[in-house]
Amino acid sequence: MPRCRWIAAACLASLAGLPSPAHSLQAYAPGEVATAGTIRGTLTFRGEVPAAERVEVTTDPEVCGVEPRFTSDLLVADGNDGVQNVVIWLSDIQEGKGWETPAEPRTLNQKGCTFTPHVLVVPAGEQFFAVNSDGVLHNIHTRSGENRPVNKAQPGFLKRLPLKFRYPEIVRVECDAHDWMMAWIVVAAHPYYTITESDGSFRLENVPPGTYTMQVWHERLGTLSREVTVSADADVSVNVEYPAGQ
Ligand SMILES: [Cu+2]
Incomplete structure (x- = not known):
């Protein structure tokens, strides 16, 4: 387990598995949001950033090995140490905005033998698609705590595979x-979920005034939480730093 040498918190996070306790199904009532505020901030990494490791391509090198391939489970921006692909959500919100209808169906694309996006938010109980943009055989194999696992081959000719998960x-x-x-795949109970950008920044918009628990999760750095109070027509700034406990 070579990656565990650099920080104990990251090691524990990877061993602890999936953050299902914070995702228990809760009642959520979508509706009109008369007054609202915005939560914004940046997730940053403090400390020495471990170097990405080269991935050896032994299968389908003519498609998957066109470009050099490196591990991507911890992406830290050069300029500000912002961490990409951190999931942020309000775990105890019970009413607020409804889901926006996306212009295109939500998809997890397999392109160049990489899943894109690396982290996809989908509404619980709503259909989305695994897409195979490559000509080679891929396979969708999920590991979860609450939802039934999926293990389906997706040959190159099967371009769209419908998927649905019921439980957040x-x-x-x-x-x-x-x-x-x-x-x-982040199976979401409500729309107040977001993923940090490449510079670690995030925004949760149209949040009704109130005090909430903001959950923060990264696949390698683990789970954090912050209490956040939102006022009407105002921005509240919440900057969070990994590793946890510092
Ligand atoms: Cu594959």
Whole structure:
């Protein structure tokens, strides 16, 4: 377990598995949000950033090995140490905005033997699609606590595979054909979820005034939480630093 040498918290996070306790199903009532505020901030990493490791491509190198491949489970921006692909959500919100209808169906794309996006938010109980943009065989293999696991081959000719998860939690996705392929599906109980950008920044908009628990989760750095109070027509700034406990 070579990655565990650099920080104990990250090691514990990877061993602890999926953050299902914070994702228990709760009642949520979507509706009109008369007054609202915005939570914004940045997730940053403090300390020495471990170098990405080269991934050896042994399967389908003519498609998967066109470009050099590196581990991508911890992406830290050069300029500000912002951490990408951190999931942020309000775990105890009970009413607020409804889901926006996306212009295109929500998809987890397998392109160049990489899952894109690396972290996908989908509404609980709503259909979305695994897409195979490559000509090679991929496989959708999920690991979860609450939802029934999926293990389906997706040959190159099967371009769209419908998927649906009922219970809110974070589901790990792997491809058994290419052992470096990995992604996360965040099955969300409500729309107040977001993923940090490449510079670690995030925004949760249209939040009704109130005090909430903001959950923070990263696949390698683990789980944090902060209490956040939102006022009407105001921005509240919440900057969070990994590793946890510092
Ligand atoms: Cu694959």
